[in-house]
Amino acid sequence: MRVIGGLGELRGLGRPPGSYSNYRDVIETCGPFRDIAITPTLMWRPGRNRVDQLMRVLAGTDPDLAEHGVRTGKLARRLGFEMGMTRAELDRIEASARLHDIGKLLISREILDKPGAPTEPEWVELRRHPRIGFEIVRRRVASKVAQTILTHHERYDGTGYPSGLAGTEIPVEARILQVADAFDAITSVRPYQPAMPVEYAICELTRCAGTQFDPKAVAGIVRLVRHHDRPTARPQPAADAIAV
Numbered sequence: 001m002r003v004i005g006g007l008g009e010l011r012g013l014g015r016p017p018g019s020y021s022n023y024r025d026v027i028e029t030c031g032p033f034r035d036i037a038i039t040p041t042l043m044w045r046p047g048r049n050r051v052d053q054l055m056r057v058l059a060g061t062d063p064d065l066a067e068h069g070v071r072t073g074k075l076a077r078r079l080g081f082e083m084g085m086t087r088a089e090l091d092r093i094e095a096s097a098r099l100h101d102i103g104k105l106l107i108s109r110e111i112l113d114k115p116g117a118p119t120e121p122e123w124v125e126l127r128r129h130p131r132i133g134f135e136i137v138r139r140r141v142a143s144k145v146a147q148t149i150l151t152h153h154e155r156y157d158g159t160g161y162p163s164g165l166a167g168t169e170i171p172v173e174a175r176i177l178q179v180a181d182a183f184d185a186i187t188s189v190r191p192y193q194p195a196m197p198v199e200y201a202i203c204e205l206t207r208c209a210g211t212q213f214d215p216k217a218v219a220g221i222v223r224l225v226r227h228h229d230r231p232t233a234r235p236q237p238a239a240d241a242i243a244v
């Protein structure tokens with residue numbers, strides 16, 4: 001069994017081990033992923049924001065992934081606001097964006113950090129992460145947040161995963177998250193590519209509007225960049241794909 005979190009979490013709570021009586025339930029929470037367990041403190045710290053608690057586990061295990069989540073959350077919130085989403089929707093979008101890749105904690109480091117294209121078996125493994133993230137989050141945070149995490153790699157043209165949803169079958173919160181996720185992936189340093197300029201990101205997102213991305217969400221981020229932000233051009237060699 002792989003435990004996310006750790007003894008530090010348990011010690012921090014200051015309770016005797018016997019008080020963690022619902023450990024079995026924690027495992028069952030993960031449904032088909034029986035090898036996953038989250039430290040019980042995630043469920044039993046009353047009054048603590050559960051998104052923050054999960055983010056702490058993510059940051060302790062994979063700081064880069066957590067930072068990507070925080071940046072994507074801020075951007076997704078701004079994009080959602082630009083698209084006229086309500087306050088409650090914006091809160092859910094930001095929470096989903098912060099945690100969207102938490103399922104990668106269960107994917108092998110070798111695959112995540114591999115330079116170049118994954119092999120087909122590696123792709124099969126990578127494609128598990130939205131469903132793993134869904135299972136981790138669904139009973140701890142609002143179910144719509146978990147649904148957005150589950151659908152963040154669907155594509156507007158129906159060729160994404162895990163379910164092949166298309167167009168408005170994909171929750172709007174996920175369609176917004178997808179654009180913010182791709183924008184941050186392109187403009188940040190990753191193991192397999194350097195950070196690209198904002199203008200390059202806008203070109204890629206526009207090129208993929210209607211196929212990978214909701215055109216309305218792409219139009220929203222173009223408005224954000226054009227009207228509210230000054231692109232920070234950083235000279236970089238060309239890349240040929242949107243990172244996922």
Ligand SMILES: [Fe+2]
Pocket residue numbers: 100101129152153244
């Ligand atoms: Fe992802």
